Amino acid sequence: MNKNEDDYILQAKGLSKQFRGFYAVKGVDLRVRRHTIHALIGPNGAGKTTCFNLLTTFLKPTEGTIVFNGRHIEKSDPASVADSGLVRSFQISAVFSQMTVLENVRVALQRKTRWNYAFWRNQNVLHVLDDRARELLDMVGLTRWADAPAGDLSYGRKRVLELVTTIALEPELILLDEPMAGLGHEDIEPVMQMIQRVAKGRTVLMVEHNMKVIAELCDQVTVLQSGQVLAEGTYAQVSTDPRVIEAYVGGAHV
Numbered sequence: 539m540n541k542n543e544d545d546y547i548l549q550a551k552g553l554s555k556q557f558r559g560f561y562a563v564k565g566v567d568l569r570v571r572r573h574t575i576h577a578l579i580g581p582n583g584a585g586k587t588t589c590f591n592l593l594t595t596f597l598k599p600t601e602g603t604i605v606f607n608g609r610h611i612e613k614s615d616p617a618s619v620a621d622s623g624l625v626r627s628f629q630i631s632a633v634f635s636q637m638t639v640l641e642n643v644r645v646a647l648q649r650k651t652r653w654n655y656a657f658w659r660n661q662n663v664l665h666v667l668d669d670r671a672r673e674l675l676d677m678v679g680l681t682r683w684a685d686a687p688a689g690d691l692s693y694g695r696k697r698v699l700e701l702v703t704t705i706a707l708e709p710e711l712i713l714l715d716e717p718m719a720g721l722g723h724e725d726i727e728p729v730m731q732m733i734q735r736v737a738k739g740r741t742v743l744m745v746e747h748n749m750k751v752i753a754e755l756c757d758q759v760t761v762l763q764s765g766q767v768l769a770e771g772t773y774a775q776v777s778t779d780p781r782v783i784e785a786y787v788g789g790a791h792v
């Protein structure tokens with residue numbers, strides 16, 4: 539892990555988003571250190587999703603700036619932000635059920651290589667992409683299912699596949715929106731391991747409600763409440779912070 543205190547891949551300053559006079563996010567300062575796993579947590583309605591949408595520029599801020607790898611992105615369009623290496627993982631609906639697991643990864647790789655024209659014109663390109671797709675499936679233990687329709691995968695494996703299609707884009711910073719949502723108990727550990735594996739050499743910012751997962755995975759935690767930063771620190775620090783405990787207990791969300 540890079541221990542350089544000043545090496546922040548992402549820095550948001552004074553980030554705010556107003557919806558018809560109501561601030562969903564207000565004056566948020568967020569700094570994400572390179573090569574760490576950083577969690578964004580908070581009770582329901584705290585502004586986590588809005589923050590994610592601002593950081594990926596799907597929403598434009600009412601106020602504030604976002605610097606990714608030294609470059610202002612708050613006015614950029616989401617596609618160019620993704621191209622520059624800040625990628626949000628898509629939800630399971632992004633997995634094409636009728637296509638095989640391998641084909642799903644290949645399509646993601648093709649999106650990255652932008653060989654669109656050649657892709658459709660020249661079947662050989664598929665084999666070049668196949669090698670890389672198989673490598674990625676191997677990395678996450680999905681090789682056995684390479685030729686199975688993605689729709690046949692268990693929910694947990696679909697989540698892993700969805701992460702692989704994100705990794706295929708070779709992001710420097712990956713935003714994961716509740717990666718454990720809807721997973722059965724038995725799927726949590728494999729998906730956690732997968733996140734740890736893909737985080738190597740990258741940076742991960744995740745919204746997650748499962749505190750055990752956060753405790754185990756995350757180097758740094760930012761707690762939001764009512765659109766503002768309530769606390770920041772390691773899991774050990776924020777989980778014992780009386781203001782954080784109050785925010786969760788107050789919202790009946792222990």
Ligand SMILES: Nc1ncnc2c1ncn2[C@@H]1O[C@H](COP(=O)(O)OP(=O)(O)OP(=O)(O)O)[C@@H](O)[C@H]1O
Nearest residue numbers: 557561562563580581582583584585586587588589
């Ligand atoms: N497009 C919108 N228009 C109006 N209000 C919105 C909009 N999007 C979000 N909000 C409001 O902003 C606040 C923050 O919502 P947001 O979805 O960002 O919170 P969250 O922390 O992700 O919540 P949850 O954990 O429930 O997903 C909520 O009060 C929500 O109702």
